[in-house]
Amino acid sequence: MGAIAIVLSMLLAVSVSSPVARATGWPAPLVQIALGAAIGFLGLPAIALDPEKFFLLFLPPLLFLDGWRIPKDELFRDAATVLRLALGLVLFTVLGMGLFIHWLLPAMPLSVAFALAAVISPTDPIAVSSVAARTPVPPRVMHILEGESLLNDASGLVCMRFAVAATLTGSFSLGQALLSFAWLALGGVAVGAALAWGVSRAERRATHWIGPDAGNYVLVTLLIPFGAYLLAEELHASGVLAAVAAGITMSFVSQPHGHGSTRVQRTAVWDMVQLVANGSIFVLLGQQLPPIVTAAGRTVHDTGHVAAAWLLLYVVAIVVGLAALRLAWVWVSLQAQSWRARRRGEEAAPIGVRLLLVVSLAGVRGAVTLAGVLTLPLALPGGAPFPGRDLAIAMAAGVILLSLLLATSALPRLLRGLELPPDTSERALEDRVRRAALRAAVQAIEAAQPEVAAGLADPGVAAEAAARMVMHYQLRMDSLRGDPEDAGQRGQVEEIEQRLRLVALRAEREAIERCGREMGLAELARRRLLHEIDLLEARYGT
Template sequence: MHLIETTLFLLLAVVLSGWVARITRIALPLVQIALGATVVLITGEAVDLKPDIFFLLFLPPLLFVDGWRIPKEALRRDRAVILELALGLVVFTVVGLGFLIHWMIPAMPLAVAFALAAILSPTDPIAVSAIASRAPIPKRLMHILEGESLLNDATGLTCMRIAVIAATTGAFSLTSAVGTFAWLAVAGVTVGIAVTLAIGLIKGWISRRWGEDVGGQILISLLMPFAAYLAAEAIHASGILAAVAAGVTMSFTERQGSAMAATRIRRAVVWDTVQFVANGLIFVILGEQMPSIMARAAEVIQSTQHKEIWWLAVYVFAIVGALAALRFVWVWASLKLTLFRKRGKHAPPKVGLRLVAVMSLAGVRGAITLAGILTLPFVLGDGTPMPARNLAIFLAAGVIIVSLVLASVALPRLLKGIELPPEPSHLEEEDRSRVAAASAAMRAIEDTQHAMAEGKSNPDLYAETAARLMELYRHRIETRTHVEGDDVVLARQSDEIERHLRLAGLAAERAELVRLGRMRLVDEETARKLIREVDLQELRYV
């Protein structure tokens, strides 16, 4: 019963955090962390954060849906920058920061310092997007950050696993480390793809033979990331990369359009809810761990060569500064060599320092960092306690808080007027697609009308109905094929005007149906059905 009450309390905190963030205009992750800490201070009880369970419950669905929904064209276009950040930057951070931490704190063994640096390397785009809500991040920049985060979690956790093995055994082999990394990555991606394709084939075969069950299809999509994650972990591969690969594969299998419209609409709503709840719970649980971690500050400082507690703040700010500096150098080089390289006869655009600063500050750390550092073993291979374990946990928690606060203060200011090489416009592709779809619809209506009218006593009724429907599609085709120059702009302005007018009309329809239902001039079931029709129409225009 206690577990149920705690879960409900955490969900309530997630709901309250959204209201508080809107009222105070404080970044949502900071509000959620503060609420989590407040809950602990009031009740005196916190969730026992077991890292393995945490990873299993939260990582697979979040990484799966991110891989499913992230634009694949954006991943392909900026794949070089994303791979440089997700792979190269992580290794660069582990080496540079690891040596710095060991130099600052000689009491922390080099392997433990590398483990701490590895788990501090993954970034948290959820926190970045929430922090930058007041000054929205350009789409292309956000796509790069999202793509980076899909991969650097696995890279950072893999580097940490290798460092932990070195710390517990006292031995390190570069060949073994590279082999371990390759197996984790290749096997993880392969398992994710294979699981998704296999489940897709099975459910497709069942749906074709016995029909599609909407609820069952949604539940299968919810279970799919867990299946990929657990299957990969069972063969000691990367469950994180398996979940990402499963999501990316799911987006390609969905292009076949075999699922029913009702399945797609309801599944999207369910996944939106899962994403909102999981993101919120991560930061609330993170906040719950903070009081106990900070309360051990006096004990933690004893493991260093200093006795004053304020030295812990020095260490935290030094690590945050080093992370930002390492990221700044790598991002500048990456953008200079990749995103802003010379194309043809055109001179390459300059890499603005403000853009580099934005991408450096956007590398905030989140709950994955804390959950990962908590997986540090308590003892070494010979049974002696892991040196500086509590200190590593404290420093990781401090870096999370400081990076979030720093980004929430600086990012909205730096983002104003930021420029990136523009994303290609998809308006012409959209127009061509609408025309092609409308033409296909007209052919199908005409063929179906002839088939339905054959042998009927009133064929004109079928022809009139088909003509009325086809006129809508003809209008769509004409407004997108027989215009050019300034007329294209006017046509799109007309579409926008029509959108606003339709939304106004649908809002009035819904208000009137609600009034009729409230006055009992129409029965409840009919009112609900009609309001749902209005809602579905509104989804086309929002």
């Protein structure tokens, strides 16, 4: 019962964290860490998960979902910037912070210092989004940060794998490492992409032969990241990259014309998986704090000091070092980008200090850092304890907490008052696509009308229904016409319409519940009517 009580308390903490975060204004990850620490200090034993099982349980679905949902056009547009941050910055951070950490903590072997540097190099987009939820982060900056986090998860964890292997074997070969890296990267991407493509093809054929099965389809998508990860690891490739590649591939090969209810179910299930997995990781981090604090005395003794306050100073030094390296890399990258633009005769956008600081301070560490550091082996091949493991976990936990606190206090101030120019070209293009879709709908109604009316005694019924549908689409097309200067007024009209729709839908729901019971409508029929209202309300917002 002890394990069940711990799991249930963790899930309760995840569910409570969201309203608490909204009420207090604090980011959800910080609230979850605090709740996890409260659970630990209440006396419930900390969960001791096997590192490999922990890695398999949490990371594949999160990486898969990030790869599936990230906007591909934005990712490809800023691919050069994303790659510089996700690959170049990670290697720069691993090298610089590895040497710095070993200098700062001589008791930690150099290979373990590189492993710690690798595991704290990836940023966490969920934590950044939570911190910046109430501030206007420029969309392009957020897309770059999301793309960076998607890829630097893989590159940072692969670097950690090499560092751990060097610790276990006591040797390191650059040539062998490059060959291994190539196989890990290419093999992982190939396995993930092939598995996602094959499963999608099989699912499409099964749907064609025996019909759609929404529940089974959603279950299969949940299994894909675990299958990609396990298959890649079995082939000694990167399971992390396999999960990412599978997610990216699914965004291209998943059925675009499937039933809408299937997509609604899939989105709801994956939203729940993301909420539970991310929240559980931060709650688990908080729950690990009591044993980390308890072991602080031994950790400090290992470093040759006598005061526990040295741990906090080490964490501050590491966070400052990470921020300095990131700031230097971002500044050099933006300067190089501006220089190349000027060479091509293009006008280079000015590099604002505020933007530079936002991109630099947005390097918040989170779930991947915790998951990675907890996968450090418990012992060496000979049975001796893995050197510096407790110290590495303490430093990683401190970096997560301090980076979250720093971003929480600094980012809102940097982003306050930032006015983003409206993207009228994007809005105009969106309206053109909407009008094309509406015209296609009208043409389809007119083409289908004779076929629908063929079996009717009174063809005028079909004509009347078609006319009503065409009028509906014509009204929607008329609402999209207008000059670009009227975009602000049209936005106000749309906002008012949305509020009125929500008022009407909620009134419909109350009437269905009240009248359905009074008139004796069957519960299943009442649920069906309410589900239709729910879908419309989800369409227009809550």
